[in-house]
Amino acid sequence: MFAQSEDQQVFESTSARFVESQYPAERVRALARAEAVFEAPLWREAAALGWTTLLVPESAGGGSLSGNGLADLLIVASLFGRHAAPGPLFGTNLVARALGTWGSADQQAGPLAEILAGDAVAAWGHRSACTATRSSTGVVVSGRVRSVESAADARYVLVSVDEPEGRSHVLVPLAAPGVALTPLKGVDQTRRFWDVTLDGVTLPGAAWVGAMGAAAEHDDELLDVASVLALGEMAGALHRAFAMTLDWVANRYSFGRPLNSYQEIKHRMADLRTQVEAAEAVAARAASLVGSGSGSGSGSGSGRALASAGMAHVGRHGPEAIQDCIQLHGGIGVTNDCDLHLFLRRTVLDANLYGSPAEFARRLGRLVVAQGVAG
């Protein structure tokens, strides 16, 4: 879907084969009911395919295919969407991006290398309400981080904390004393989340990631990247739900006619097809701009604007589009017997996890307003 260059096409087909063989629908359905969804050996294989390195500079052990690692990673995100695949793709890459860009040499040699190799999973604690105080040996962090993906499987979580110099990032090992996890339930049964409580967790001074006071700005950059990944996953899920529905309306008969001969249904399929194309188009453009570094600009045509526009638009219309696919399926569509729900769950999660469509619209609105009359 998103592969352009020959390198990307090879990467797409290798990755697709891996996802298809490891996560056929029956396996995803089984995992939805399983206690745990993470499988460490599989993730190491995934890392060997290159899924963990794309957002990291070569100097820090990473490397992209096309020069725009986010455009490359978009290919994997879209495959995840097409198959409702489980796996710590987002958090691991986001933290790798953070450590690769802002991490110290020690952090790159240590945690980042573990992440790149697929030995460690990481999570981005984007809903953090934590504070830090300095101690003689380092820093003591307390607070709550909500909705942390894969927390029980992850070795590290990147958390922004309020400290005297502003808001800064620390890398918290989840095995540290004082860390407690509360499992959450949710709409997507194969992506698992935990609330993480930090109660006086003591970290060395070397735990800071990036310049002190830079966390708000860095979180904003990570949000751009996360948005592109979510857009890719939603585009993949939409694509698949649409294809299933196109097939269904061709093969299902009512009153002696196939459903797809009814004009009202034809028009809805036309709308859905257009929404699928729009989702793919804005995902690709956002990846192109954010991944090439236009993401941190604040102009209303910048990468940040495109990422926010995509999340505002696809986040609103994508879940609605899959609901319409369900409606077109009739009763079977609202049951677990029909795979559509896998894509519905994945899409509505992505559409809200990092902020609601309304919040992304406001984010874009602020960019527009800040740009002034020039438009």
Add this chain to the structure above:
Amino acid sequence: MFAQSEDQQVFESTSARFVESQYPAERVRALARAEAVFEAPLWREAAALGWTTLLVPESAGGGSLSGNGLADLLIVASLFGRHAAPGPLFGTNLVARALGTWGSADQQAGPLAEILAGDAVAAWGHRSACTATRSSTGVVVSGRVRSVESAADARYVLVSVDEPEGRSHVLVPLAAPGVALTPLKGVDQTRRFWDVTLDGVTLPGAAWVGAMGAAAEHDDELLDVASVLALGEMAGALHRAFAMTLDWVANRYSFGRPLNSYQEIKHRMADLRTQVEAAEAVAARAASLVGSGSGSGSGSGSGRALASAGMAHVGRHGPEAIQDCIQLHGGIGVTNDCDLHLFLRRTVLDANLYGSPAEFARRLGRLVVAQGVAG
């Protein structure tokens, strides 16, 4: 549409004959381009039909047909909508309601009697930003009242002002020194509005209407009544736009088939028909509750709740429905050669004049929240 009893049916047909004979579409189109739309002799005839008395108690010179004067007046409002008729129906009745309910004996013998007879037109200054100070002879009012309907044709405007005892109503004669009018342009070409500026307008102490400090509460009651009238007018306009469109799709052929044989169009007509029915139903129920005095209660099933629900719902979906009628007409629909626009203009005005659909939704939301967990 809204007539139930035999009395109401007689009233409806008399009123309908008057509106149809005085305001055929060609006349309304001509008035849209005319300097002024108000005709005093016609309004006196209208008053003789009973259009000005329905919201006023018998003791104050008024009288209803059914015991619920607002349900009676809804019949006229709906006729106004069906014909996009001009005339100071709303403001006159709202001020009559205010003076009949809260006015002094002198106000009822004076201004109210003029209004009931059709000799004077009045306006409700619902967007008032005015203050009053007491003087030796009475009260001095300054400020601005926005969007005052028929101000150039009206003798009185009811205005709420900030004064030391709170927010209170005064009846301002528009001929008073210090009153200035600025004409506005707008979407509805046959309902005309002015901004009214009051610059040190001196009124006698007898100009106060109702208890001091009661204006906010009274304005809320008037808003309930105004909402019902707007709902009636929107329901009438929707009914007419739908009927025109039903006719159009039956008689217009495309590819050798009438438009109404295309399923997608059939389904949109079904949606439109349902919205028309919903608009009529909520208008009738709101009139029934508000007109019988359930309007001042704050429960979420009260008259106030129904009126707000109607304005939130019909105000949002009514204009959209008429836009869909236009879409079904194709090109001719966006021209002044097709009468649909008369109903579009009237509906979108009513949907926003007293507050946007979102503001009415919030008004209802506040009622729901105030009611607490009991629901």
Add this chain to the structure above:
Amino acid sequence: MSSTADVPADVPVEEFAARARAWLAENMPPADPTAGHFFFTDTSSRSDDHDLVRIDTCRRLQRLLHDGGFAGICVAPEYGGQGLTPAHQAAFNRELRGFDHPIEIQASTFIPCMAVLLEFGTEEQKLRHIPPMLKGEAIWAQLLSEPSGGSDAAGALTTATRDGDQWILNGSKIWTTGAWYSDWAMCLARTNWEVEKHRGLTVFALPLRTPGLEIHRIELLNGSVEFCQEFLTDVVVDDRDRIGDVDGGWTVMTRWLHHERTISGGSPYVTSTGRSHNAPNDGPRLAAVARELGTVDDPRALEIIGEARALTLVSDALVSSVTRKMQTGELPFHAAAMSRLFSGTSQVRKAALALELTGADGVMWEPGDDQRAGVGQSWLVRQAACIGGGTTEMARNVIAERLLGMPREARRDDGAFRDVPKGPR
């Protein structure tokens, strides 16, 4: 017959209402204001035992009504009813507000099953089946929809083949509410494949615990397992359990579907306040969610709460108005499709509003947080409101073709049913 308080058929409504009021106060338990509907509640955290307990309660409450002389108010005394008028039933339903009552077994058992029996059953069938219904002893289900069927009830593939005084049924039925706890069912089957589809159908009554009939539970996206699918393999039904004429099933179905539609109001056979307490995603429920999230004073939250409440109020007004106009003849009975359409689409919209209110807090939640779980789960399953009981697409067809008189859709199913295209060649 078995009622303890015999009421003369001409008792004035007010007198009857007063008696009901006194009786209810003395005999009926109060309603539980926190209880939700089966259907829209996530049952993944609720056991079958819990539901069975409630069904037993319903049976007991129904028996209580029966013994008090308030069951089958519009049903003739010879079948265990009271022989009174719809006005008496309506008065009773008004008095019922605030009291617990067997709401969960009204649909299916009384409408359409009992109503259809009253119209088409033989005297023997009525005497045999209706008294147990009114006593809460027999809960009935509808074996109507089929996996292949979609919106076309008349396209049933389940076949009944005559074998002397018996019929042998084979096929599959789906979307049967509560088949797993019900006792009997009314079933539509094809008895003739050589004629136009409406002319080859027959209706049967059959017990649900019978050889060859397997019941599977269907899991909905909110975790509910209330619906069932049935597989019929050589199920034997006596000819005396046939309802109506052989191949005359569509005549029965027309009334069956009519009675089914009266669930939203207007049926003389339903004992219910007509109020869905704690409707999901209505304004008050959203206000509670917003309170929990601490956003209840945000302008946008108030707007969402108000829009949701507005949909409920407008929907109620529409349904009442359409019902009244159908009664006075101002609108034909097909107008009921407008009520179906509006309530379906407004429920879907309310589910979307709820999620808009919560954002990230509606897609994941702490275990036990029923408010937020309700938002997410009912969002997932929301299209059920536009599918179950006839899709909104069918409602739009009915409005366009029957109410507005627009041209009918072309059909390819007017020949012998055997030859009707049922899938790609």
Add this chain to the structure above:
Amino acid sequence: MSSTADVPADVPVEEFAARARAWLAENMPPADPTAGHFFFTDTSSRSDDHDLVRIDTCRRLQRLLHDGGFAGICVAPEYGGQGLTPAHQAAFNRELRGFDHPIEIQASTFIPCMAVLLEFGTEEQKLRHIPPMLKGEAIWAQLLSEPSGGSDAAGALTTATRDGDQWILNGSKIWTTGAWYSDWAMCLARTNWEVEKHRGLTVFALPLRTPGLEIHRIELLNGSVEFCQEFLTDVVVDDRDRIGDVDGGWTVMTRWLHHERTISGGSPYVTSTGRSHNAPNDGPRLAAVARELGTVDDPRALEIIGEARALTLVSDALVSSVTRKMQTGELPFHAAAMSRLFSGTSQVRKAALALELTGADGVMWEPGDDQRAGVGQSWLVRQAACIGGGTTEMARNVIAERLLGMPREARRDDGAFRDVPKGPR
């Protein structure tokens, strides 16, 4: 021919772009960032004279381009063009950003009229008509739609009857952009009523100031009077002004409609930056309105501004992506209907968002308050975005039937056109 700077056909694009850059800087006036589009601007406060002045400016700017060697970049030199490639035109269009240019006369004159002439015109017709177009001397209009026509271009009723070397045209055309100031027109007419509708059409060129041709202005709901309706009564056209074969008009139309659709991008004949500066109801315009109303910091206002901007950005991304995929063959050319659908519906939505932003302040305004007037007026006329240039309904048909291969709608117009139902019997 008449260009002052002769460019060899194989000039590298970069070199050409550099020359264009220098030439533009020296010769072309800057764009007026406050100027809007004709169509979506309320012209009730704008005189025809104002529009005519602008049209004259366009003619002068076109002449300037021509004399500079930048008109008809992809048109052969023998017709007054430059004989270069689409890549050269695209490069020029990029350089054009920030400069005023004759945007208002690109559509119609160059696409489809000049493009159709290049494909179907005789050598004589091309030599006669194309040079005046490129010099800004001849503005062309399209006499295509008809009052009875709706979405069916092939259903033209305007009739051309042969009379020796001449044709006599009778009928009415509508939705002609700028006919009142244009010079020539291309006109579709029926020349044979006895065959299937597509097989009896012929295309003609004719001057707009000619006996028997009356032009009326149509007033849109925003006050615009840019569109015209024409009444043709015994209008005489020479056979040498026929474009293409007699009864071969549909072959011409297929390309005519194709070229018309390229207005959103991809045509080698359009000189334009492709950027609609000051698009109505886009985020920046709404931000300006919100600033005027003092609501620009309200969360809800920011949300509305953001949603509007998102629609623009997603629409742009979609159009670019579809255009690219059509060029690479990844999508068939019918995919352009997706761009048409999305941009139409998103413009409608943006108009609704603008009104939501303003509320009461968008339905009335002080005279001269163009911001608020723009909100109200463009809301009134908003459906034009889903009607003009082919309705969104037609776009959905094309997507469903051509792109997705779903079954075609039944037609009742496949016999002799004389017998096709055109209205109720």
